[in-house]
Amino acid sequence: MVVLNKIYTKTGDGGDTALGNGERVAKHAARVASYGTTDELNSVLGLARLHAEGEMDARLAAIQNDLFDLGADLCRPGLAGDGAAEYPPLRMAEAQVTRLETEIDRMNADLAPLRSFILPGGSALAAHLHHARTVARRAERLCTELVVEEPDDVNMHALRYLNRLSDWFFVAARVANGNGADDVLWVPGANR
Numbered sequence: 001m002v003v004l005n006k007i008y009t010k011t012g013d014g015g016d017t018a019l020g021n022g023e024r025v026a027k028h029a030a031r032v033a034s035y036g037t038t039d040e041l042n043s044v045l046g047l048a049r050l051h052a053e054g055e056m057d058a059r060l061a062a063i064q065n066d067l068f069d070l071g072a073d074l075c076r077p078g079l080a081g082d083g084a085a086e087y088p089p090l091r092m093a094e095a096q097v098t099r100l101e102t103e104i105d106r107m108n109a110d111l112a113p114l115r116s117f118i119l120p121g122g123s124a125l126a127a128h129l130h131h132a133r134t135v136a137r138r139a140e141r142l143c144t145e146l147v148v149e150e151p152d153d154v155n156m157h158a159l160r161y162l163n164r165l166s167d168w169f170f171v172a173a174r175v176a177n178g179n180g181a182d183d184v185l186w187v188p189g190a191n192r
Contacts (some may be wrong), residue, residue, distance in 0.1 A: 020076030020089065030146040035074035038162075039140040042067040044135050048128035056125070056172065063165065066096055071159055074143070077153045092157040094115060100164040107171045116185040118170075122177035129176055133169035136162055 016024045016030060020044040025032060042064050049060050072090040082089055120130030147154045174180045 009139050019149075020072065021078055023077070030149050031074060031077065034139065034142045034146050034149050035071040037135065037142055038067050038071050038074065041132060041135040041139055042071075043130045044128065048125060048132060051123070051125035051128060052176075056176070059172075063168075066092075066161070069096070070161060073155050073158050074146075075159070077150065079153055079155060087151040091155050092095050092161050094157055097157060097160045097164055100161065100168050104164070104168050107175050111171070111180045114180075116187070119184040120173075122173070122182045126173040126176040126182075129169045129173035133138065133166045133173065136166040136169060140166065 015027055017027050018024055019031065045060050045064050045067070049057055049064075052060055053171065069090055070092055073092050076089040078089075082091070118130075120134075121127050140159065143154065143159050143162055145160060147156075174183055177183045
């Protein structure tokens with residue numbers, strides 16, 4: 001259970017922060033940048049959900065919850081010591097990746113194949129989902145940097161989840177654009 005009764009602690013005033021295991025690191029460390037960007041992505045989804053209804057809203061709510069799981073996973077180094085931890089760390093699971101793949105396949109089944117790249121836009125929901133897609137890609141890039149720095153200390157399900165998530169947002173944006181009918185297509189060289 002999380003209890004937050006005091007929001008500011010002043011412990012980070014010097015430019016460092018505590019990870020989930022209590023270790024203090026610089027606020028610009030790759031691990032902090034990775035989970036900080038997943039938090040940013042969660043905020044983007046909050047905006048997207050203002051325009052979502054029904055099943056799409058429910059799926060986005062599930063992803064928001066997953067993003068908190070992802071942040072909890074990324075903020076807790078020490079994969080090798082997970083079994084000895086006083087409280088078992090929350091780690092991303094294969095099932096979360098598989099759920100995204102299943103949803104992508106289901107949404108994509110009703111879409112016509114693309115014959116051009118898509119410009120971010122169309123409906124308000126689609127525009128927010130394209131924004132989410134690009135933030136997810138940035139989070140993925142930061143996570144791959146973390147993998148290079150700490151190759152044995154990153155749950156690879158977390159990285160795989162981010163990779164699938166940006167694909168999920170792309171397909172969901174097409175769904176939000178009338179199943180692709182209202183996609184804004186790139187016209188190469190149109191303004192020469």
